[in-house]
Amino acid sequence: MPDSTKRLVIASVWAVVLLGLPLWWKTTAVYRAQLPFSQIDSWAERKACQLSFPSTFVIHLASIADGEPQAHNRPLDFAVIQETITSNVNNRLSSTNARECVEFPLHVNIQNWPITSDMSNLLRHTEPSNSKQVISKYDIFIAPQLPAPTTSKLAHVQLGDDRSIVVTLREWTTSDIEEASSAVIAAIVKGERERVRSIACDSELTERSNLDGARTMKFSPTYQMTFSLMNGNPDSLQVDWDIEAAVNTYLKPFISEVSLVSNFTVDSQIQHYADLAVTPQFMEREKLPSYYYLTPQTLPHFINSAEWNLASTISSYPTINFILYIPAADKTPLRIHDDKGESVLCERQPLRSNAFLIPRWGGIAIKNPPKTASGKLEFSKEDLKPFMEIFVAQLRGLIGIHDLKKTMSSLESSYEISLAPTPQTAVTVIEMDAVVKQRIAENVVNSIATLKSLAQLVMDIPNMVVLDHIRTEVQLSLDSLNQACQALQQEDYLKALQHSIHAIERSEKAFFDPTMVSMLYFPDEHKYAIYMPLFVPVSVPLIMAVIKQLKEYKKEKREQKIKAE
């Protein structure tokens, strides 16, 4: 009787333990939502969708009703010209890189352009080929230079502030038409093609070595821009500025133009007692006023990050800083020396702008207070204009806008170039198009890289829990990538930009999800450390009890057998 009680007790404890086993299995099961690894891989290998950045040029060839230019020649064969231009441009830009991971299809259309003989201002005559301006769709208007040609140059190229270019040729021949249009087209697309290709095809390493990529801020849909007025020594000089009006007047148009790609929040501050972290050197000059100067080597240490409170807690967006520095009276005037002319010491000259840019961080301008200034110095909107111009130029560099002037300068040997006056927005439409393309390429490449690392992480850590919402984000990101790629092929850059932004945001959301931290998951060996303190004390008496009972049972059996015999 007591034996059966004992066995019942042991059995009842074991029953609960056995009941716990499936619960153990259930509660420690690692939930892993199936991620679309093959899709991610095919994107990473650039097989999923061919990235292509098409551009269309509509060439409008003048045909004057009076018939004069046409009399020079027989009617032009549009189809032949079209083909020649396309192949010319492609020849000029043919890349040495055999492995093409991006395509740049070029569409050239040729149209008749009926104009009157009055061509005093051709730019005013031009009318875009379609009323709605489309990114990467340009119009080139070609006409003979009617008042007798004055220069020896092949043609005169005028760039408008929209997507139209007017070319006036000295000689109205087919070969010149072809030559001029292919040169112009090549000049416009060359820079952006190279940059997009380097973003899309080159590994990160080469991209970093590229100065251009190092200067540009990492893409973010929103940046925080902080204008700081740093006063070296407020004891002798009080400063104030009307930054709000200056920003509204000089910066707003630019920001609203760029808002297509990124938004900006703007704030400002004035800091006093902003000491320099570096000691400027002193330059004594005969007959000329002496000055203090900073060499390019010391500039990286200009920011006194220990004492200048530039880190913002307002938002988590990447911050672009612009600093207007007023040096203390004992360091005035403060100038910046250029690298040029280092070999001959005396030739070194201070920079005229007295400003410099710190890549991926912001820009700094130094303003030396006038000698006579004492007590209070106030910057009005107009006073700030030169500095705002510097800041806007720096901002262009920071967000990756490339100067069209520089791009076109390659043509200067054989063409006369005139650019439309820089618009108030400080960025032309053609420059903006290039930025949009770069950003699309960057977003697509970065989101692919993020997804790839996520897949890598999940595969490396078999214990990692992958929740359903991670899969959803990854899937949405892949969908957005796909849509962006489709939109690119259809030459719809605005849509592609939107989708590429969604793709990068979603892939980063999945990657930076709090449940996806690899530190949360430990290797299997660590699990023993967690289970041991529980299972060893529990299982030893349980197993011992069972063994003891089995022994007794055998003994009983044997005794019964002996008794029976």
Added chain:
Amino acid sequence: MTKKAILIPSFAFILRIVLFNIPTIADTLAARVEVVTPITSFKRLTEGLYLYENSVPPYDNGIFHQAPFLLVLFSALTSLSPLAIPIAYAAVDTFIGYALVGITQMKQRNYANAPKLEVEKAMSPIDPWTVAALYLFNPLTIFSCVSKSTLIFTNLSVVLSVALALKGDAIYSMFWVAVASYLSFYPAMLMPALVLIISNWTPSNNSTLMKQARASTFYFVAWLALFLVSSRILVGSWDYLYSTYGTILCLTDLTPNVGMFWYFFIEMFDQFRNFFLVVFQLHAFIFVAPLCIKIREHPIFVIIVLSGIMSILKSYPSVGDAALFLGLLPVHDELFKYARYGFLVTNLYLYSAALAPIFWHLWIYAGSGNANFFYAITLVYNLGQVLLLIDIVYAVLRRSYDIANPHTIGKEVVHK
């Protein structure tokens, strides 16, 4: 009616009413983590009550985790008079004392013919009113009552179910144990022991036991289903299940208490939280079957041990649980002569009673201690309770052995 039967309860009642009317004591107790837990706090109940009376779903606030019937009860009590609640608490506690008297009397009568030791035949058993007095004047009982912890209704239900089981009333015994389970979940583990009491188990009547077990299980499930469904009708949705039992089972509220759960699950790796929740909760229930099998001759004793286990291993224990355990303990007064650790256990209780508030103060207010201080004291407190449990289980086993083998009395028995 003896003098004791009037004096003890009336004095206990008046003492409680007086304490209720000293706001510093009543308010302090109502805020002590040792006395009230998230699932018994009167403060949280008033929050739920306010929402309930304003037709807002009372469980939406995430603070209130108590059973819907309490809302109805307190809604009625508050509408009577502001005095109604203290009087109700004092009366319920006093009534538990009466029920303990009943339990002791019936135990002594029902088990009068059970085998006894020689020395016990000459001794008279404990006076039932002593049992009541030990419960009613236990400081832990008084603290728990004056803190208006709603645990008192669970304790009342448990005591009533035991009393009715001793009377042999299966339906109402099951009713009260169902109420206790409905209010705080864990008392469901008392059900098998109550079946043993009702069927008045002896080795000869195994068939009655099975019949009684089937019937009682049916009553228990039926009552419980009735409570759950009527609660659903009362509050208008099933959400209350998650808010009450979900909180008890999943430990969503990690407010410190005198139990073992809170610290452990604050420190637990998220990945293993569910697994250890299952382990801890199963641990509380693992003792039911072995105890009911091994000590089936003393089902009341099984109830006592299980209430002790509940006060150690439930997810939100408080001193009110210990009060029930300590209140039921004297019913089996014949075991006291076997107890070995009386002095140690008493000291552990006193030690933790003195140090728990001090360490809490050091941790929360002074900031010169940390959570480990308070947790260490709860470990000491639970160590005391575990020792007490071990001691009385040893006592009951040794006593049974001594009755069966009178020649071994006073000798060491070596268990192989």
